[in-house]
Amino acid sequence: MLTYGATIQSVLVPDARGEVADVSLGQRTLAEYEALTTFFGATIGRYANRIAKGRFTLDGRTYQVPVNDPGTDPQNALHGGPEGFGTRVWDAEVLEGDGEAGVRSTLVSPDGDQGFPGELTVVVEQAVTTDSQLVIRYRATTTAPTVLNLTNHVYLNLAGESSGDVHDQERQIAASRFTPIDAVSIPFGPQRDVAGTPFDFREPHRIGERITTPDEQVLNALGYDHNWVFDDGVDRERTPVVVAHDPHSGRVVETFTDQPGVQFYSGNFLTGSLVGQGGRTYRQGAGFTLETQALPRLPQPARPPLDRLRPGEEFTSWTRFRFSTR
Structure with missing residues (x-):
């Protein structure tokens, strides 16, 4: 874990x-991380996912934040903008006890940071446990109303970070609906039923099984880069909402979270220009992300507002990744 x-x-x-392998895509030096636009393993904020044209309205006032989403016209604000939380040096302290060990990281984002209102204090705890879990907990408070959506952008490849693409790895998601996106990856409503589409992962499917289907939504993202909406009635404390399995290594990761959805991204925009920590290039599909987060919303007044946080409130969230084999 890095500060x-x-x-x-x-x-x-x-x-x-x-046999032990590193299943997280990453870089070898700080300079490589500073040059990244792929967010390998980074904590994402203030606002995960995309804000259309970098513009949102809060309490009747319109805010403009920097745009940084390459290849889109007009560009959007992606994962907090060009100087989002994944580019900051956080204060850190060792976290130990209760069968876990890790790092507690703190960041104070000043009022007006990247154009966002309110001084925001964020605490992220990232720990590994004695029962093979990676646990992430978030807390945040603000001095003025602001928008907020926090997640982590760890890329996983259960066969090992230098093993090639993840297309043969299986995925199961407890979601009957997903949020469609337009040609520049901005979500729009209404949510769609996954039945009969390449987005139906209610039963296990290989990631690459339908990734070349000439479906408009698959074509818009060059694969998967969409938010799935978890089904109601699932006990997400005890029942995994996402299960990923690599049949070659036998590794399994189960995802538990209190968040209502997950952005499943299949690494479509990796181009082979980055050399990973194992010394091999990361090409398209070299890893996948499971970004647990708030459901994406458009900021226009005609649609529900972005998720927000107000003074006197505390945002809390948790996600657990449980690793095993079968």
Whole structure:
């Protein structure tokens, strides 16, 4: 774990034969992390996902934040903008006890930071546990009304970070609906039923099984980069909302969270220009993300507002990734 970006840099997990590999995509030097636009392992804020044209309205006032989403016209604000939380050096202290060990990271984002209102104080705890879980907990408070959506952008490849693409790895998501996106990856409503589409992962499917389907939504993202809406009635404390499995290594990761959705991204925009910590290039599909977060919303007045936080309130959230083999 790094103080730069409160970043998860490495996750070592044994396979079914007991052989340990790093299953998290990452870089070898700080300079490489500073040059990144792929957010490997970074804590994302103030606002995860995209804000259309970098513009939102809060309490009748319109705010403009910097745009940084490459390849879109007009550009959007992606994951907090060009100087989002993944580019900051966080204060950190060792976190130990109750069967876990890790890092507690703190960042104070001043009023007006990247154009966002309110001084925001964020605390992120990232820990590994004795029962093979990676736990992430978030807390945040603000001095003025602001928008907020926090997540982590760890890329996983259960076969190992230098093993090639993840297209043969299986995915199951407890979601009957997903949020469609337009040609520049901005979500729009209404939510769609996954039945009969390449987005139906209610039963396990390989990531690459339908990724070349000529479906408009798949084409818009060059694969998967969408938010799935978890089904009601799932006990997300005890029941995983996402299960990923690599049949070759036997590694499994189960995701538990209190958030209402997950942005599943299949690494479509990795181009082979980055050399990973294992010494091999990361090409398209080299890893996937499971970004647990608030459901994406458009900021226009005609639609529900972005998720917000007000003075006197405390935002809290948690996500757990449980690793095992089968």
